[in-house]
Amino acid sequence: MLDFGLRSLVSLLALGGSLLPASSWASPLKLHNDVRADSWPYGPLVTSGRDMKNARGDNVVYAGTNWPGHGEVMIPDGLRYQSIESIVTKIKSVGMNAIRLTYAIQMIDEIYANNGKDTTVKDSFTKALGQTNGPKFYSDFLAKNPSFNDSTTRLEVFDAVAAECLKQKVFVHLDNHMSKAAWCCSTNDGNSWFGDRDYNVDNWARGLSYMANHGKNWPALTSMSLRNELRKPDGSASSSYNWQNWYTNIKKGTSAINSANPDLLIFLSGLDFDTYITPIVQNTALTPGSGKFSTADFEGYTNKLVLEIHNYQNSANNCNSLKSSLYNSGFQALHADDSKTVNVFPVLLTEFGFDMSGNAWQGTYATCIASYLAEQKAGWFIWVVSGSYYIRSGRQDYEETWGLLKHDWSDWRSSAYIEGGLKPLAKATAQG
Numbered sequence: 001m002l003d004f005g006l007r008s009l010v011s012l013l014a015l016g017g018s019l020l021p022a023s024s025w026a027s028p029l030k031l032h033n034d035v036r037a038d039s040w041p042y043g044p045l046v047t048s049g050r051d052m053k054n055a056r057g058d059n060v061v062y063a064g065t066n067w068p069g070h071g072e073v074m075i076p077d078g079l080r081y082q083s084i085e086s087i088v089t090k091i092k093s094v095g096m097n098a099i100r101l102t103y104a105i106q107m108i109d110e111i112y113a114n115n116g117k118d119t120t121v122k123d124s125f126t127k128a129l130g131q132t133n134g135p136k137f138y139s140d141f142l143a144k145n146p147s148f149n150d151s152t153t154r155l156e157v158f159d160a161v162a163a164e165c166l167k168q169k170v171f172v173h174l175d176n177h178m179s180k181a182a183w184c185c186s187t188n189d190g191n192s193w194f195g196d197r198d199y200n201v202d203n204w205a206r207g208l209s210y211m212a213n214h215g216k217n218w219p220a221l222t223s224m225s226l227r228n229e230l231r232k233p234d235g236s237a238s239s240s241y242n243w244q245n246w247y248t249n250i251k252k253g254t255s256a257i258n259s260a261n262p263d264l265l266i267f268l269s270g271l272d273f274d275t276y277i278t279p280i281v282q283n284t285a286l287t288p289g290s291g292k293f294s295t296a297d298f299e300g301y302t303n304k305l306v307l308e309i310h311n312y313q314n315s316a317n318n319c320n321s322l323k324s325s326l327y328n329s330g331f332q333a334l335h336a337d338d339s340k341t342v343n344v345f346p347v348l349l350t351e352f353g354f355d356m357s358g359n360a361w362q363g364t365y366a367t368c369i370a371s372y373l374a375e376q377k378a379g380w381f382i383w384v385v386s387g388s389y390y391i392r393s394g395r396q397d398y399e400e401t402w403g404l405l406k407h408d409w410s411d412w413r414s415s416a417y418i419e420g421g422l423k424p425l426a427k428a429t430a431q432g
């Protein structure tokens with residue numbers, strides 16, 4: 001039974017600490033004069049067994065929502081309807097403490113192609129939406145967010161979101177959702193798997209590294225993922241779709257992030273749209289080879305790795321079987337006492353969600369997931385905060401019925417769910 005917490009204690013002791021009660025573990029970190037440890041989010045975060053902890057030794061549990069920024073405009077959605085401040089305020093007001101902020105590698109590729117200069121938001125709206133709606137949406141964006149101007153770049157919008165999150169004490173988890181900016185995910189979108197049509201592995205690793213480095217200016221940024229929902233692509237890249245190649249590429253991605261910014265937690269996601277990551281939990285062969293996950297491959301940062309899975313078994317009609325499914329797909333890693341658990345990690349449900357326009361929130365799926373997360377004291381991000389997208393699948397101003405917010409992002413779509421479902425879930429789980 002491997003316990004990453006033990007390793008992090010050992011490394012703290014190696015830094016000159018003494019064997020103190022668990023509540024004092026954080027003190028050796030202060031020897032580094034790390035000012036960040038003196039104010040929220042009290043980073044850098046580390047893992048200790050099944051928990052994420054801040055530098056003071058307190059547990060951190062994300063309870064939050066996805067906030068997409070990987071669409072064609074390549075800035076966080078909703079800003080033509082509301083200000084960054086009002087959206088973050090809304091998120092915070094119901095007890096959520098984190099956002100999973102998504103971006104596309106295309107943004108970074110374009111920065112490199114343009115001698116390090118990012119595209120302006122103004123140009124990006126026009127490129128994505130055309131000559132009619134581009135300028136119109138952009139002027140809405142400026143009206144709602146008057147601190148921006150014609151020279152504001154896409155990354156500066158991400159900067160402003162991260163700065164507002166710091167102000168309001170909302171953790172930022174940065175998620176690479178796509179290579180080519182667009183709605184995700186299908187098996188024929190060219191972004192499914194390493195080497196797929198629009199998924200260049202070197203550009204991906206370069207993009208992770210760029211954002212990890214850039215994120216040093218975002219104190220609220222505490223973790224990054226490698227890639228959203230890896231899946232078997234249609235076409236020729238499918239022959240390499242397996243756990244063995246997953247591992248080769250995952251090591252490349254984690255190393256890209258950790259060498260650029262060693263403070264960040266790094267989330268590992270599984271196969272089949274990130275619906276399971278069991279071979280890492282049970283330490284079985286990464287097929288078709290016989291190699292296995294090994295902490296030796298993450299030397300110096302084994303206490304930075306976290307697992308994430310997604311669940312969209314929305315038609316579930318039996319809560320016990322849904323809970324077993326969640327457990328067997330990854331949450332088993334929270335349970336060191338299970339004889340089949342070899343690697344203990346924190347595990348988060350970084351996507352789940354349902355239509356907000358009806359009573360789905362009272363159905364088996366939504367209530368079962370909520371009770372499971374509360375029982376496990378596990379972190380989560382609901383899909384999705386967006387009441388609408390600038391563009392999705394070719395349709396502009398796309399209505400998102402799964403959105404927590406209404407079309408114009410002004411208020412909750414289902415206040416019944418917020419009061420009766422989401423707030424209690426956030427209260428039962430959020431820490432930090």
Ligand SMILES: *[C@@H]1O[C@H](CO)[C@@H](O)[C@H](O)[C@H]1NC(C)=O
Binds near residue numbers: 148150
């Ligand atoms: C334009 O906005 C950027 C931030 O997006 C800011 O740094 C810059 O100072 C602004 N320029 C003017 C002239 O207000």
